[in-house]
Amino acid sequence: METLIISPSAQQLEQSQYVLGGMSHTHEFATEQGTILQLPLPLLEKKTELNELILIDTLPVTHECSFPRGTIRYSKTREFIFGYIKTEQYLGLEHLEETSQHAYREMLQLCLTLQFPHLLRIWNYVPHINETEGMTERYRLFNIGRKKAFDDYPQIISNRYPAACALGSFDTTLRIVFLASTRKPYYIENPRQMSSSFYPEQYGIAPPLFSRATLVPQVAGAALFISGTASIVGHESRHKNNIQTQAYETLKNLNTILTQANMIIKENRAEFTNAQYSLSLNELFWRIYIRLPEHFESVRSVLQQAGITQAVYVQADICRTELLLEIEASANYFTPQSDHIRNA
Template sequence: MVPANPWRAVWLSDHALVAGRHGQVAYRHDDELMYGVISVDESAFVDTPSASALQQAAEFAYREVFAALAHAGFPGLLRVWNYLPRINEIENGVERYRKFNIGRQDAFAACGRALTGRVPAASALGVRHGALEIGFFAVRRALLAVENPRQVSAYHYPETYGPRSPTFSRAAVSSSMVQDVLFISGTASIVGHQTLHHGDVAAQTRETLVNIDTVLAEAARVAPLLSPAREDLACLGYVRDPADLERIRAEVRRVIGDETQVCYVQADICRTDLLVEIEASGGHPTQGARS
């Protein structure tokens, strides 16, 4: 059942917006920030011995995104949201998220994009069915990528997590004429490259919040002009099992209080042993309901 008042995130601009479409990417932008979306149905592709349909769909989608960025003059891919059907499902012995990572990285390489270092912040979440959906922000200037000293950078993960590493940074900062904005990628209970607190959603939530604090501190170190406090963040929490929501919410309130704005949605997460993931953004005004 769809709730009567579903949650939405709306970004507002004081400037006139230009709407456009390039290939399969629809977008809008002002002088500083571009938002775009693409939907690719993997049923349009056929599994081959060298590439699954999802891998091909992911590579196609990202090639389309990079072509649209070049067309619109926004080369700095800043923040990406990836929604994959059945993200944790195993097909022919390989998890679908890992197949997606191959296609994503192939597109980055084919389009001359960095595979490490200055790569966008991102989240990858699972939905039950439908197309591969990607939303993104891009900027005209180069982004500043931020890593977490407690974690191995995702693009340096060992092959234990798949034949290709995920291509994203722990956070990204955009500098513009108007303001600097911080985007923290989907963050979970990972230290080094390993999941901690298996089966304990409260402990995973606490570890996730420590990681967010660590990324905030690192962002303040590398971008001194941008140092949003934790209570100034807008957070989105992804909950694998709706039955865990109250325990997650209680831990968030206990650790960071009621000042930080948090909304929750149900979604599968990129590792089956992760029960909660939280992303955040800061450096911009917010309004709306709190946790």
């Protein structure tokens, strides 16, 4: 069984470790290995190198190809595939609904053809996500296209959705980053929040389909992917226009999701025999999306008080206009004997 490792760096790869994929925040990532996307969002802090990489203990094979509306690049092993799609919207010729549907269909067909039936995590970077197109917000059009594509692929999507996020970028390229596997994850919901599948129509005729997190069993422990999380309780946004209280509410949601993941580890010890049974917030890797740059210091202060230090802060539009902040995270559950992996 292959082992997936989340790491901020590829500088000290252990023997038999390779880069499967990831995202770079500061510059084009110089490596012949894997599939790396340069994230199209401005950094809110000055650092020379910020990456979120997914390492693997099997040499991946990388491919790049074009389709009628864009390009797709991916790296795969026997058990995992990481890739991204970049596509331009034909302004004036089609709606974002059509663009997102086509892009998602390309991704899902690829996973089906290559036999990776379980989507673990998707990152969506949607240009000008809060603007209107015709009479409809672009985020809602994106959700319609995504749902139509999901409906077309029940072999992969069977009412179990991957962890995901959708953030607004500032150029004209729709970017969809994905991680899939032959291995079925645990799909995690948050008891403080309504499942996104059941959001009422006030948020659009198609709900934003995702799980709050996915947990992937591994020989050396487990990998956790927490979706973009905001100040939402039930289905309602909380603390409009108050960045600090939104940050505190978001932390409550993140703590609850992490507690759910820790419970799954403890309750399924036969499957997770080699995993430590709990993680705390300061052991995760974080990406913090902030709508307004002037809120950076306030958010960082709140998160540092909570012990969150392994964090990247970037500017992005959030999927609801009243929300000022969204946070995502990932983590490795390791065996006590796996310190060399932990420090990769």
